[in-house]
Amino acid sequence: MRLIAVTVCLLCTAPLSSLAPQRTSETTAEGLMRGLVQSMNTTDSAAIAAFVKRNFVLQGPNVPSVEARVDRLLGVAASWGQVTIRTVEPRKGVELAAIVQAGRTESWRRLTINLDSGPPLKIRSVGLMPARAPDRQTGVLSERQVVDSLRAYVERLVSRDAFSGTVLLAKNGVPLYRGAFGDANKDFGVKNTLDTKFNLGSMNKMFTAVAVMQLVEAGKLSLDDTLGKFMPAGSMRPDVLSKVRVKHLLSHTSGLGSYFTPDWDRQSRALYRSVDDWMPLIKDETLQFDPGTRWAYSNTGMLVLGKVIQSVSGMDYFDYVRQRIAKPAGMTSTDAYELDRVNPRLAVGYDPVPGRGRMEYRNNLYMHVIRGGPAGGGYSTVEDLTRFAVALEAGRLVSPASVRLLTTAKPEVSSPTYGYGFIVDTNPRIVGHSGGFPGINSQLDIYLDSDYTVAVMSNYSGGAQPIVERSRMLLTTIK
Numbered sequence: 184m185r186l187i188a189v190t191v192c193l194l195c196t197a198p199l200s201s202l203a204p205q206r207t208s209e210t211t212a213e214g215l216m217r218g219l220v221q222s223m224n225t226t227d228s229a230a231i232a233a234f235v236k237r238n239f240v241l242q243g244p245n246v247p248s249v250e251a252r253v254d255r256l257l258g259v260a261a262s263w264g265q266v267t268i269r270t271v272e273p274r275k276g277v278e279l280a281a282i283v284q285a286g287r288t289e290s291w292r293r294l295t296i297n298l299d300s301g302p303p304l305k306i307r308s309v310g311l312m313p314a315r316a317p318d319r320q321t322g323v324l325s326e327r328q329v330v331d332s333l334r335a336y337v338e339r340l341v342s343r344d345a346f347s348g349t350v351l352l353a354k355n356g357v358p359l360y361r362g363a364f365g366d367a368n369k370d371f372g373v374k375n376t377l378d379t380k381f382n383l384g385s386m387n388k389m390f391t392a393v394a395v396m397q398l399v400e401a402g403k404l405s406l407d408d409t410l411g412k413f414m415p416a417g418s419m420r421p422d423v424l425s426k427v428r429v430k431h432l433l434s435h436t437s438g439l440g441s442y443f444t445p446d447w448d449r450q451s452r453a454l455y456r457s458v459d460d461w462m463p464l465i466k467d468e469t470l471q472f473d474p475g476t477r478w479a480y481s482n483t484g485m486l487v488l489g490k491v492i493q494s495v496s497g498m499d500y501f502d503y504v505r506q507r508i509a510k511p512a513g514m515t516s517t518d519a520y521e522l523d524r525v526n527p528r529l530a531v532g533y534d535p536v537p538g539r540g541r542m543e544y545r546n547n548l549y550m551h552v553i554r555g556g557p558a559g560g561g562y563s564t565v566e567d568l569t570r571f572a573v574a575l576e577a578g579r580l581v582s583p584a585s586v587r588l589l590t591t592a593k594p595e596v597s598s599p600t601y602g603y604g605f606i607v608d609t610n611p612r613i614v615g616h617s618g619g620f621p622g623i624n625s626q627l628d629i630y631l632d633s634d635y636t637v638a639v640m641s642n643y644s645g646g647a648q649p650i651v652e653r654s655r656m657l658l659t660t661i662k
Contacts, residue, residue: 212279261535287345288649291316329657348641351565356573367530381640384618385559392604406430413494431474432484433603438470439483452553458489475596482558489557512574519561530642532622547622565638590614
């Protein structure tokens with residue numbers, strides 16, 4: 184989720200404070216910020232474009248086009264709705280920041296604008312990062328109060344059409360709160376239910392990591408093995424095969440990037456159904472840095488692990504995950520389904536866009552892969568994700584020692600907040616993974632010290648994140 188949040192932040196900003204004047208001066212830094220959010224509040228592309236043309240840096244290396252900026256800002260306006268500015272911080276050099284709250288989700292963010300000194304003042308870039316909520320609960324709550332508060336928050340989101348999906352809060356695998364909301368298919372008015380299957384996004388990476396650790400326990404591979412032990416010469420560049428180790432792939436420190444390239448985007452999705460189908464796309468991929476020296480999120484790295492699993496186990500990757508992970512965990516509604524076949528109870532993903540006076544949606548049917556794989560894109564339910572968490576903690580998938588290895592950060596290979604296939608947060612200790620794409624946002628949080636799990640799956644862009652944030656805020660106050 185952290186990676187997704189940072190990516191979103193670089194594209195976003197927020198609308199105007201109710202405390203701001205009707206007209207704002209665009210000659211000061213604060214005036215630029217208020218003018219920007221005021222233009223976004225209109226959700227009018229012409230108004231936003233006019234502001235961008237007047238007040239953004241328009242030329243230079245890597246400067247987005249006016250159209251690209253407008254599209255990004257419109258997308259954020261659609262997701263966030265009207266936003267108020269709570270406080271504006273003193274300017275620090277070329278940066279000005281404010282604490283803002285989104286009207287649709289009640290989420291708090293730190294909005295920043297990076298300025299070109301001019302004259303006149305111009306905006307170089309806009310950022311949005313999570314911020315501590317000024318209205319954060321500071322007292323101690325009972326478990327019942329937490330459940331009631333979370334339920335009320337989810338229902339408020341649903342009333343604003345800010346959430347479509349399912350939620351499950353459990354302790355020791357026993358549900359404390361669960362619910363299903365919104366439409367699985369808007370064309371036919373089909374409602375989401377608890378057994379609706381949502382796209383996992385990158386959450387498949389947890390399954391891939393657990394599969395690798397099972398093979399490590401079986402003595403079939405080592406975390407220090409290089410790719411050259413499992414893949415023939417010519418399948419990837421020689422330095423990749425000789426330098427990249429299994430532990431680098433698991434921790435996103437391999438130096439490899441992503442197979443979602445322009446070359447892939449120009450081709451039919453139907454060409455990519457198996458792990459082997461993807462391999463030609465990464466054959467000539469180069470290392471961005473020496474393995475183990477930096478951290479960079481890598482879909483290619485997890486895809487390659489799928490190939491390693493096949494080579495070592497002698498099984499198709501998808502068969503392996505079904506038989507060795509889903510089955511022992513009791514996950515009956517989890518798989519990487521082929522989307523051009525009949526698949527009962529799959530939710531369609533929707534990306535919100537500003538319409539004429541109302542929210543409109545576009546589906547993601549032609550944006551995503553036709554079948555997920557080791558790096559993401561499969562489907563599951565909140566109940567199956569909870570079963571996975573319980574089975575993992577109980578040692579039914581790998582040993583307790585391997586669970587600790589998977590869910591512990593790896594600073595020794597430049598991965599301070601990511602273990603092996605699991606995002607790692609501290610204070611409190613929460614591990615799991617998130618997934619995001621247009622029309623996709625899901626997350627599993629496993630609270631290692633208190634036996635809580637939170638699974639949220641949404642078929643709206645960014646739909647799960649506000650609920651995950653609110654549940655974290657509430658669960659840290661519990662008695």
